[in-house]
Amino acid sequence: MNFLSLIWLIFLPVIAAIIIMLPAFPNHQVKIRRFAKWFAGLHFVYSLLFLLFFDSSMFGMSFEKELTFFGMTWLKTLGISAKFAVDGMTLLLSVLTIFIVLITLFMSKMHIRTKHKLYYSMVFLLESAVLGIFCAKDMFLFFVFWELLLIPVYFLVSQWGNSEARGAAIKFTLSSFVANMFLFFGMLILYYYNFAVSNVLTANIESLNMDEKIYPMWFQIMVFVNFLIGFLIRVPFVPFHNWYPDIQSKSAAPVNIMLAGTMFATGVYGIIRFNMQVFPEIFKLFAPILMIWGIVNLIYAGLLSVAQAGIKKMVAYSNVASVGFIMIGLASLNQTGFNGAVFMMIACSIVYSALFVVISSVQFRTKTTYITALGGLGQVMPKCMYLALIICFAAIGIPFLMMFTPKLMVLAGAMLSNLDQQLLVKITAAIGLCAMMVSAGYILYFFYKVFCSVLLEQWKGLKDLSPQETSVLTALSLVIIYFGINPMSIMQIYQSVSSIILDVLQV
């Protein structure tokens, strides 16, 4: 399996971006688009090979590979190396990212009318940054990709969004940089206090820990909170969620798909990798708080979602709300909850990207995203309506569709968890069950308003989905249905990860 190298998997998109940016590459939109699609398709096939050869029964990391420059380790004197490795969870997330990028490229044709070279290279750069986040084995390498992500996102949002997109993009980028600085601060402290404990200067995530009795509790909590703030802003989680609906409602439709599919998986992954694995004691301490926080997130963002006037903001808020489930699953500290949370990550990425694909088709035809201006589109776009119905049902959590199993597992995990504050936890889990109804409310409201109610006069001449859109939506629906019926096929891949992490947590 020598041809399966994570370095290639991560840096192939960068190479594609450079090829597109080269002056020799023809500045002709059809050629650029075709190249990008072919490249992304082959990249997807390559990533599937990883999945094929992945041994899910093996514990720990596999496909480990180090990026060396003429045989030199990157920053060896500082204990920092460019090592990459995947486990079941990150491999799944990587493949998912590549799949989402492929879909984005298929949906880009109608919406991207200017600066094709910049657009496609930025999409590839974003893909590479996300893959790097998932595969990095070193803390600072993780941070490099974590920051690198912001540059393509800034360009994607600001250059092809609507007239307000520039302000939103800069606001997002700067607030993310502030969050990153908290994260960086936490990392620097962790780096050196780990050095002081173990006497080995390293930034390898697996060998980091602060769980010695040398440092006072408040100090560990401070570092933990720094990490948590850094990740929660990216996720986005409720007090820090504002940027997400903001940039989603202002950026172009394919960018929406991309952001919904990739951004919050990186944040949740960070919480799992750092807050859970490096600070198990503190995470246990924080688990009830995080669980309640998740519930607050679920209800608050859900209610906000109902109140929105634009469909993009509506779906974005419901996306924020669904992250609450992930947090509840993680905080329940048992196998069921954790597996459910990771499954939820993947399901959320796919389902919400699919919802944004639907929105992109609607927006392309009607040139509006205001909910009052839409209505009855199902009469003129039946194909779109039926496919959207599957996706909306999935988002609600109807059985045999992708979101059902993880929601069930998360809530079951919360009910079964033996955290300290038993009563509180049970009550929160019960509230979470009720909150599912809120989620049903806003998704159905969205579906009803767009596709069902009275057809307005100006939309009578709309065309139904093009073959390209139909195939994209059909593919997504098939994925949703397949993994809804057969959830074990995903879950068995990351089974070992959950046992490792829960072993660290000693629960």
Added chain:
Amino acid sequence: MSELLSAYLPEFIILIFIILNLIFSLFSNTATYKLPKWFSILGIIAALFSTIYLQIDPEAFAFNNMFLTNIYTVFFKILILISGFFVVLLSRNMIREKRDRAAEYFCVFLSGLLFAMCAVSSINFVSLFVSLEALGLTCYLLLALNRNNNAKQLTFGYLMQSSVVSSLFLMGLSLVYGMCAQLDYSQVSLCFSQNQSQILLTFALILMLCTMFFKLGLVPFSSWLPDTFEGARYPIGAFMSSVPVLACFGVLSRILMTFLNYTFTVKIVLAFIAVATIIFGSLSAIRQENLKRLMAYSMSVQSGIMLLGLCVFSVYSLSSVLFYLFCYVFVNMGAWAAITLLYNSAKLEKLEDLKGIIYHRPYYVIAFTIILIALAGLAPTCGFVAKLYVFSAVARSGFMYLPFLLVALISSVIMIYAYWRIIRAMFRRIETEIIIDTHVISSKYILYACAVASVVICIFADKIIRLCQLVAYYM
């Protein structure tokens, strides 16, 4: 004689070329204006190569123990010469406009390099004072090259304030002499450790540090920065933001490490100054519309970050500051090359002039963007590694520094915004037609070279970090 030369060969070579330029200026006319430039380039390259022949192990002394050469000073001299080399290449267009003054300009410029190198090498307070004072004077002469009234007014402030801080230095010097009756570093250090009343000596040294703080644009002394830079020509700005900074850090770290190593209060005060500089500089930078003013504050913020690394007082932190300086030379010069280029080719001075430049010169813009990303300390460039290294040195040194570190990190985001404004302006949609003259070659190549260097240094950072650790160890 040969022993003497083994200690100060590069200075000697530069001195020879200054004299050559002076002699040449007697015969020069407007037709031969290019020759002094080639003389200077030749001199700088010769000086760079001559550093190979310097005696660094064991350390070499000269001029009755006033002058030291070891690997530390050689490191700084090489950086000073490299930045001097870049500045000579950048000054092409300026020389074309002032053909009759080319030889004069290069004389003053080379003496600036000479005095900067002497300041790094000096281990005696008198020679240090003379070098720094002469460096300040050459800076003023270079600034005064721009002869319109506004520029005169703007640069005169520099002369006044610089003379005030020089008098502070003299005050400190007299106090030190009064206490110890010695001016040699090692003797004063001995006196410092034996003397009971350290407060007065600390006070005297802090008075001396003010000169360095002034030249670095650290906070209580940063008011001269924007006006002076705005009044200066572009290559002079590049000179002012690199050569005195290198010289001052060379001197500053030596003084701090030699004398103030155990003074807790000084560490805290320095950390305060550093953080205040970062906050003040970045808050001021985001309001600037003129690129030169913005770069002035950028220099101030970068010095603040380096001072924060320096105030930790360890070999590790010193090596991190050396690495930061190494990156700073290339990155800062790249930024100055970019704005010089923009000015020379299309007279673009303000942020709003930059609109739509991406459509005319995409590769300039991409190179400049890489440079700005490096200045901001972001991911795939050497700026990130430098920031990581400096801040990790600060994080390593105890709980006391953590609040400073957090504030510095958060406020560095403000500076990211300041750099981002330039990038955003360049990527704006086009509104006016920009006429671009394509004859500016040398600064273009400096820009590209610095952009490539900032990525290459990031990749091969390990080697340079090892070098910096070696240099810091042997200081």
